[in-house]
Structures are given as structure tokens and as C-alpha cells.
Amino acid sequence: MDSSQEGIPSSKASSVPLFQELLWGSLPNASTLALIGALGVGTTITCVNFIASALMKGSKVLFALFDYHPAVARKYFESLGFDIKPYIDNGKLIIIDGFDIIYRRMGIARSYEIDNLRPISSDEIISTFEKETLDRYHLRAREPISYVMDSFTALSPLIDVRSAYHLAMEICNRMRRQGASALIVAHEGVLEGNLVQALTRSVDGIIRLKMIWQKTGLVRRLRVEKQSFGATQRVSAEYEITNRGISIREDDTPKNIGETNNLNNRTTAMLEKKDLPPSQERRVSTGVQDLDLMLEGGFPKGTFICIRGEVGTGTSTFCTQFAWSRLQADGRVAYYCADEPPDIVNRRFKSFGWDLEPYLESNKVALIDAFSFLTRDLRGADKGSTDINARRRVLTAFMREEREVVRNLFGRTPLAVVVDSFTALAPYLDLKSSYVLARMVADSARRRDETFLAVVRSSVVEANLLYACLGTTDALIDMKNLWLRRKLLRRMRIDKMAFTSTPPRPIGYEITGEGIRLVSRDQS
Numbered sequence: 023m024d025s026s027q028e029g030i031p032s033s034k035a036s037s038v039p040l041f042q043e044l045l046w047g048s049l050p051n052a053s054t055l056a057l058i059g060a061l062g063v064g065t066t067i068t069c070v071n072f073i074a075s076a077l078m079k080g081s082k083v084l085f086a087l088f089d090y091h092p093a094v095a096r097k098y099f100e101s102l103g104f105d106i107k108p109y110i111d112n113g114k115l116i117i118i119d120g121f122d123i124i125y126r127r128m129g130i131a132r133s134y135e136i137d138n139l140r141p142i143s144s145d146e147i148i149s150t151f152e153k154e155t156l157d158r159y160h161l162r163a164r165e166p167i168s169y170v171m172d173s174f175t176a177l178s179p180l181i182d183v184r185s186a187y188h189l190a191m192e193i194c195n196r197m198r199r200q201g202a203s204a205l206i207v208a209h210e211g212v213l214e215g216n217l218v219q220a221l222t223r224s225v226d227g228i229i230r231l232k233m234i235w236q237k238t239g240l241v242r243r244l245r246v247e248k249q250s251f252g253a254t255q256r257v258s259a260e261y262e263i264t265n266r267g268i269s270i271r272e273d274d275t276p277k278n279i280g281e282t283n284n285l286n287n288r289t290t291a292m293l294e295k296k297d298l299p300p301s302q303e304r305r306v307s308t309g310v311q312d313l314d315l316m317l318e319g320g321f322p323k324g325t326f327i328c329i330r331g332e333v334g335t336g337t338s339t340f341c342t343q344f345a346w347s348r349l350q351a352d353g354r355v356a357y358y359c360a361d362e363p364p365d366i367v368n369r370r371f372k373s374f375g376w377d378l379e380p381y382l383e384s385n386k387v388a389l390i391d392a393f394s395f396l397t398r399d400l401r402g403a404d405k406g407s408t409d410i411n412a413r414r415r416v417l418t419a420f421m422r423e424e425r426e427v428v429r430n431l432f433g434r435t436p437l438a439v440v441v442d443s444f445t446a447l448a449p450y451l452d453l454k455s456s457y458v459l460a461r462m463v464a465d466s467a468r469r470r471d472e473t474f475l476a477v478v479r480s481s482v483v484e485a486n487l488l489y490a491c492l493g494t495t496d497a498l499i500d501m502k503n504l505w506l507r508r509k510l511l512r513r514m515r516i517d518k519m520a521f522t523s524t525p526p527r528p529i530g531y532e533i534t535g536e537g538i539r540l541v542s543r544d545q546s
Contacts, residue, residue, distance in 0.1 A: 040055075040227060040229060040246050040249055041229055041244050041246065041259070041261070041270065042270060044057075044068065044071075044072050044205070044229070045068075045071055045072065045075060045267070045268055045269075045270075046075055047072055047073075047074070047075025047076035047077075047078065047079050047081065048075075048076075048079075049072075049168055049203035049204075049205060050203065050226070050227075050251040051201060051202075051203060052197065052198045052200075052201045052202065052203065053197070053198070053203055053204075053226040053227065053250070053251055054193070054194045054197050054198075054203070054204040054205075054206060054224070054225040054226050054227075055203075055204070055205050055206070055225060055226065055227040055228075055229065056174075056206050056207075056208055056221050056222060056225040056227065056228045056229070057069070057205060057206070057207045057208070057229050057231070058207075058208045058209075058210065058218060058221075058222075058228060058229070058230045058231070059209065059210065059230065059231035059232065059233075060209065060210045060211070060232075060233070060492075061209070061492050061493065061495070061498060061517060061518055062233055062498065062517045062518030063231035063232060063233045063242065064231060064242065064261070064263045064268060065172070065173070065207045065209070065231060066089075066098060066172055066207070067098060067263055067267065067268060068231070068268050069085075069170050069172050069205060069207060070095070070098045070099055070102065070104075070267070071102070071267040071268045072170065072205060073085060073099075073115070073168075073170060074099065074102060074104045074267070076168055077106075077109045077114055077115060080114075081114075081166065081167075081168055082113070082114050082115075082116075082166065082167045082168070083114070083115050083116070083167070083168045083169075083170060084116045084118065084155065084167060084168070084169050084170070085115065085116065085117045085118065085170045085172075086118045086120045086151075086155070086169065086170065086171045086172070087117065087118065087119060087120055087121060087172060088120040088121050088124070088171065088172065088173055088174070088176035088177065089121070089172055089173050089176045089207075089209075089461075089494070090121070090172075090464070090465070090468055091119065091121070091465060091468045091469050092117045092119055093324070093468060093469070094324070094468050094496075094520075095117060097304075097322070097324075097520075097521055098520075098521065101265065101521040102265070102266060102267050103266075116155075118154065118155050120151070120171075120176075121176065121461070121465060123150060123151070123154045124142070124147065124150065124177070124180070125462075135418050135422075135462075136414050136417065136418055136455050136458050136459050136462070137411065137414040137415045137417075137418040139179070139414065139454065139455060139458055141180065141181065141182060141185075142180045142181060142185075143181070143185050144181060144185040144186075144188040144189035144192065147177065147180075147181070147189060148189065148192060148193075166201075166202075167202050167203075168202065168203045168204070168205065169197065169202060169203070169204040169205070170204070170205045170206075170207075171204065171205070171206045171207060172207040173206075173207035173208060173209050174190075174206050174207065174208050174217055174221055175207075175208045175209045175211070175214035175217045175218060175493070176461065177189075177217065178211075178213045178214045178216065178217050178457065179213060179453075179454040179455075179457040179458050179461075180454075181217075182216075183216045183220075186216045186217045186220040187220040187223070187224075189220070190217070190220040190221045190223065190224040190225075191220075191223075191224045193206070193224070194224040194225055194226070206221060206225065208221050209493050211489050211492065211493045212453070212485070212486075212489045213453055213454070213457055213489070213490075213493075214493065222247075222248070225248070226248075226249075226250040226251055227246070227248055227249045227250060227251065228246070228247040228248040228249075229244055229245070229246055229247070230244070230245045230247055231243075231244050231261075232244075232245070233517075235515070235528075239526040239527045240526040240527070241260060242260060242261050242262065242263070243258060243259070243260055243261070244258065244259055244260075244261050244270075245257060245258045246258070259271065263523075264523065265523055304322060304323050305317075305318070305319035305320040305321065305322060305323065306320050306321050306323055306348065306351075306353070306438065306473050307319075307320045307321075307344075307347045307348075307351065308320050308321055308344055308347070309340070309343035309344040309345075309346060309347035309348075309537070309538075310340075310343065310531075310537070310538050310539070310540060312539075312540040313514075313529075313540060316516075316524075316525050316529070317516075317519055317522050317524070318522050318523065321473050321475075321497065321519075322473075322496070322497075322519075322520055322521050322522065323436070323471055323472075323473055324467060324468050324470075324471040324472065324473070325467060325468070325473060325474070325496035325497060325520055326463060326464035326467045326468070326474045326476070326494065326495050326496050326497075327473065327474065327475045327476070327495065327496060327497040327498075327499070328444075328476050328477075328478050328491050328492070328495040328497065328498050328499070329341070329475065329476070329477050329478070329499050329501065330477075330478050330479075330480060330488075330498060330499070330500045330501065331477070331479075331500065331501035331502065332479065332480070332481075332502075332503075333479075334503060335501040335502060335503050335512065336501055336512065336531070336533045336538055337442070337443070337477045337501055338361070338370065338442050338477065339370075339374075339533055339537060339538055340499075340501070340538055341357075341440050341442045341475060341477060342367070342370055342371055342374065342376070342537075343374075343537040343538055344438070344440065344475055345357055345387070345438065345440050346371065346374075346376045346537075348438040349378075349381050349386060349387060352386075353386075353437075353438055354386055354387070354432045354435050354436075354437050354438070355381075355386070355387045355388070355437065355438045355439075355440065356387075356388050356390060356428045356432075356437050356438075356439045356440070357387060357388065357389050357390065357440045357442075358390045358392045358424075358439070358440065358441040358442070359389055359390060359391060359392055359393050359442065360392040360393055360396060360441060360442060360443055360444070360446035360447070361393065361442055361443050361446055361477075362393060362442075363391060363393045363394065364389035364390075364391050364393075367389060367442075368389065374535065374536060374537055375535075375536075385431045385432070388427070388428055388431055388432075390424050390427075390428075392420075392424075392441075392446070395420050396446055396447070396450075399416055399420065400413060400416055400417060400420075400447075400450050401450075403415075403416040403450075410451075410452050410455065413450050413451065413455075414455060417447070417450070417451075417459075436470065436471045436472055437470075437472045437473075438472070438473045438474075438475070439467070439472055439473070439474045439475070440475045440476075441474075441475070441476040441477065442476075442477045443476070443477035443478060443479055444460075444463075444476035444477060444478055444487065444491065445477070445478045445479045445484035445487045445488055445491075447459070447487060448483055448484040448485070448486055448487040448488075449483055451486060451487060452486070453486045453490075456486040456487040456489075456490040457490040457493070457494075459487075459490070460487065460490035460491045460493070460494040460495075461490075461494050463476075463494075464494045464495065464496070468496075476491065478491050478492075495518070496518070496519075496520040497516075497518055497519045497520055497522075498516075498517040498518045499514060499515070499516055499517070500514070500515040500516075500517055501513075501514050501531075502514075502515070511530065512530065512531050512532060512533070513528040513529065513530060513531075514528065514529045514530075514531050514540075515528045515529070516529070530542065
């Protein structure tokens with residue numbers, strides 16, 4: 023076996039970008055590599071690409087998940103046509119539900135219990151993780167293994183700046199002492215900044231992924247910002263996300279890559295096992311037929327989807343249209359009315375000719391009055407105390423009660439949950455509570471196989487909850503109104519859609535008497 027397959031770049035591979043080595047399943051021994059990027063850039067699919075390639079080469083991988091449930095990780099592997107079950111059975115792949123481990127340690131269950139939120143020290147995190155992973159799986163022996171953490175910044179609501187620096191340094195030093203390699207994902211955001219900065223100070227290599235919207239469409243670029251274990255001739259390139267994983271554009275790939283090209287061909291062959299479109303059973307209609315065609319059948323089940331847009335862009339129309347399509351497909355819908363009372367929401371359905379009364383009587387849809395809760399109970403808690411814990415307790419109690427009501431109505435049947443709007447809670451939550459709430463809502467959707475559609479606004483007051491959602495959501499649709507020569511143009515942009523090849527350009531749409539309809543550029 024050559025040195026490149028052992029994780030140490032050979033001399034012939036020295037001109038190959040670090041990102042290319044990552045896609046081949048190789049990391050330098052006894053080193054840590056940070057993969058940094060914002061929403062939708064492809065950090066998770068890059069991890070999956072790396073793990074699949076490493077497993078095919080016979081390596082052992084521990085995959086620690088802090089952003090999502092292990093079932094979601096399996097969906098990512100399946101989207102590449104890669105079956106991880108044999109590798110789990112033979113112990114080559116160990117998947118750890120880090121989210122559950124840390125939050126259970128804090129006394130927070132999976133039912134939106136943000137009232138128990140408290141700081142946690144880096145020592146607590148390290149000792150808990152060692153107990154649940156190293157001791158449980160007997161991994162203290164010096165054996166070749168790669169650690170993958172997705173993501174380090176999921177811990178941002180839980181630790182302070184000092185603990186962030188200590189945790190980052192301790193993780194990197196332990197990897198070096200153990201002789202292991204680690205790939206650590208960090209997401210960019212408001213609250214995540216402390217952990218990103220701490221990580222960049224401690225790791226041996228940094229790859230930053232960026233997504234840029236230009237007039238010609240969506241462009242994804244990577245940049246190698248740090249590489250302590252060797253030099254590289256190329257520090258930036260364009261890359262693509264396909265249904266076969268991550269690939270560097272051919273015109274950006276170095277031509278003279280020697281023997282390592284054979285390894286690249288083997289990796290590509292491994293990721294090309296899937297040629298069929300995704301199963302429609304794992305999709306739910308968006309309510310807009312043309313959009314379903316673009317999204318390979320609609321929204322993936324078991325995902326947290328955010329619709330970002332200001333008032334008047336059609337976000338509420340999108341919600342009602344999605345909810346109506348689920349009812350037509352004999353689904354169950356829990357609709358949280360946060361911006362308007364339920365009678366106004368019901369009137370909106372009727373304005374499009376959609377009569378909810380039969381579905382309300384047959385308990386197929388529940389219009390939950392979050393509007394009254396916000397204007398009465400939560401506002402009362404806000405006036406009665408400046409202590410954020412008072413608001414957390416009231417909010418937790420409301421979510422528990424409504425969850426029980428929905429269960430009594432629908433049982434354990436997978437739901438479509440709609441919240442219009444999620445950011446209506448923003449004035450009553452601090453930054454850390456916002457992050458924890460968004461993560462727990464997303465985790466609930468994934469564990470219960472629910473499709474959770476939430477409207478988010480982007481004004482100053484809503485910023486905390488907006489950025490919390492952007493760091494957590496599985497999909498983001500951005501809806502905008504544009505004025506050009508006194509003509510109103512509406513544009514919809516798919517910034518992210520899990521397990522789906524997304525359109526590379528904004529999509530024109532209009533609001534008609536029958537709901538939202540996509541239009542071509544010529545029509546607009």
C-alpha cells in the first residue's frame with residue numbers, strides 16, 4: 023500500500039489539493055482538519071464522501087453527530103448509493119449520537135425542554151464523550167482510526183469562550199497523542215463565531231467552503247487556508263455537489279496527479295452505484311407541481327425546512343398551499359398560527375377555495391393558536407420577570423401541552439408540521455435559547471420522520487432565531503419581491519435542500535387565485 027493510502031500524501035501527490043485528498047478518504051496521520059462553511063455549502067456531504075471513500079479503503083471511522091440524528095446520516099449515505107450496514111456490522115464504522123449524549127447530560131429531553139438550558143464546561147463535554155465513546159467502544163488502544171465530527175459548532179449554545187478554546191485545543195492535542203486523524207466541521211454564524219475562531223487556532227489544516235450567487239447562477243468555491251503538514255500548489259478551486267458526492271471541477275483539477283489518479287477512479291466508481299432517482303415514498307409534495315419536478319419529487323421526509331421571506335412575498339401562501347396538498351394526499355397537518363389567529367388562517371385557505379372544515383371535523387388538521395399564547399401567556403411572563411428562565415418555562419410548558427394535544431388527535435402518525443412564523447418567538451428568546459430551540463425542533467422532525475415547514479423573517483428583532491434556524495435547517499427557500507421598471511418580479515431561490523440536486527438559478531413565481539405558480543424568465 024502506498025503512503026497516500028495511509029493518510030500521508032506522497033511526493034507525487036504533493037500538487038493535489040488537500041480537498042482532493044479528503045475526497046479520496048485520506049487525512050494526514052495525527053492531525054486535525056477543519057472544514058468550515060455556512061448553510062448549504064456541502065460540509066455534511068463532504069464528510070459523507072470522505073467516510074465512504076475511507077471505508078472502501080479499509081479504514082476505520084468514528085462518526086460523531088452533534089447536528090442531526092444518525093438516521094439522517096444514513097439517508098445521506100443512501101443518497102450516494104452507499105450501504106453502510108456492512109461496515110457498521112463489522113465495526114469499521116461507528117456512529118455516535120452526540121446530540122443526544124450532550125443534551126441528556128444537561129437534563130434536556132427531546133421534547134423542546136429549553137427551560138433546563140445551562141452552561142456546560144469543556145471538561146464535562148470531554149469526560150462525557152470519553153465515557154460514551156472511547157470507553158464504550160474500547161477505542162483507547164493506538165489503532166488507525168479517523169474521527170469525524172459534524173459539527174463542532176453545534177456546541178455553541180452550551181459553552182463560553184474560554185471553554186471553547188480549551189475544548190478545541192484538547193481535542194486536537196488528543197488526536198496527535200493518539201496518532202489518529204480528525205475531520206471537524208464548523209459552521210459559520212453569529213453564535214458559532216467563538217468556536218470557529220478557537221478551532222482555527224488549534225487545527226493543523228483548514229478548508230473553507232463558500233457558496234456565491236452570481237448573475238450567471240450559483241458558484242461554489244473552496245479555499246485551503248492552512249496546511250501545517252505540507253505545501254500545496256493550488257489553494258482554491260470550484261467544486262460541485264452531485265448525486266454521487268462532491269467533485270472538483272475538471273478545469274480546476276491539476277492534470278499531473280500521478281498514481282493517485284487510480285485511487286480517484288476507484289472512489290468515483292464506488293460513488294456511482296446509484297443511477298436511479300430517489301424513491302418517491304421518501305418525498306412529500308411542496309404543493310407546487312413544477313417545484314416538485316425541480317426537487318426530485320418534493321421535500322424529503324423527516325426534514326426541517328425554512329421559508330425565508332418578508333411580509334408580502336407569499337410565505338404564508340406557500341404554507342397554506344403545502345398544508346392543503348398534504349391533506350389532499352390523506353396526510354395529517356399540525357398548523358401553528360403564530361403571526362395570525364386561527365380564524366384568519368382559516369379565512370386564507372377559503373380565499374383560495376380550500377375548505378378546511380371537513381378536515382377539522384375529521385381531525386386531520388389542527389390549527390394551533392400560538393398567536394394567543396404569544397400575546398397573552400408569553401408576553402405576561404415577559405412583563406412579570408426580566409429573567410429569561412421565566413420565559414423558557416412558559417414556552418416549554420406550551421410546547422409540551424400542544425404536543426400532547428396533537429398526539430391525542432393524530433396518534434403516532436407522521437405529520438406535516440407548519441409554523442407561520444417561527445421567528446414570531448424571537449422577541450421573547452435570548453440568542454442561546456433560540457439556538458437550542460431550533461436544534462431541538464429540527465431533531466424532533468428527523469427522529470419522528472415529520473416534515474417541518476417554518477417561515478422565518480429577517481428583520482433586526484428576528485435575527486437571533488433566524489440565524490439559529492439557518493445553522494440548523496435541512497432546507498432553505500428564499501422568497502423575494504423585486505421591483506424592475508415599476509414591475510413586480512418575484513424570485514424564489516433554493517439555497518439548500520437535503521438529499522436533492524437543487525436548481526442553480528433563482529426561480530420566478532407568481533401568486534394567483536389558485537396559489538403559487540412558477541413562471542419562466544420569458545413570462546416574468
